[in-house]
Amino acid sequence: xxxSGRLRCGWAxxxxxxxxEIGWLNRDGAGRPxxxxxxxxxxxxxxxxxxxxxxxxxxxxxxxxxxxxAVTAKTFVDRAGQRP
Numbered sequence: 001x002x003x004s005g006r007l008r009c010g011w012a013x014x015x016x017x018x019x020x021e022i023g024w025l026n027r028d029g030a031g032r033p034x035x036x037x038x039x040x041x042x043x044x045x046x047x048x049x050x051x052x053x054x055x056x057x058x059x060x061x062x063x064x065x066x067x068x069x070a071v072t073a074k075t076f077v078d079r080a081g082q083r084p
Contacts, residue, residue, distance in 0.1 A: 028055040030070035 026036025034055040041049050053067040065071045075084040 023053070024058075026053055026055050026067060028065040028070045029068050030065070030072060032057075032064050032070070034058055034064050036067065 021038045021040065023036040023038065025033055027033055032055070034057050036053045036055050038051050038053045040051050055064045055067060056062065057064055063071060077084060
């Protein structure tokens with residue numbers, strides 16, 4: 001990636017993060033408390049669309065899941081598509 005490509009990516013990430021809202025007490029799909037980061041719906045979205053809340057542990061910063069789903073187990077595999 002060229003230097004200008006990195007600048008464009010950095011600008012896009014900065015814009016994305018700038019539009020996020022941070023909630024200090026959110027819960028993941030399993031009810032675990034954490035810090036929630038919410039991106040608002042873009043203008044022109046459908047009325048039934050809901051913003052996504054990503055929930056992270058406040059101490060370890062580990063990703064816990066979303067406000068409707070939870071990450072309860074993690075595993076590693078040798079190649080894409082392989083099941084544990």
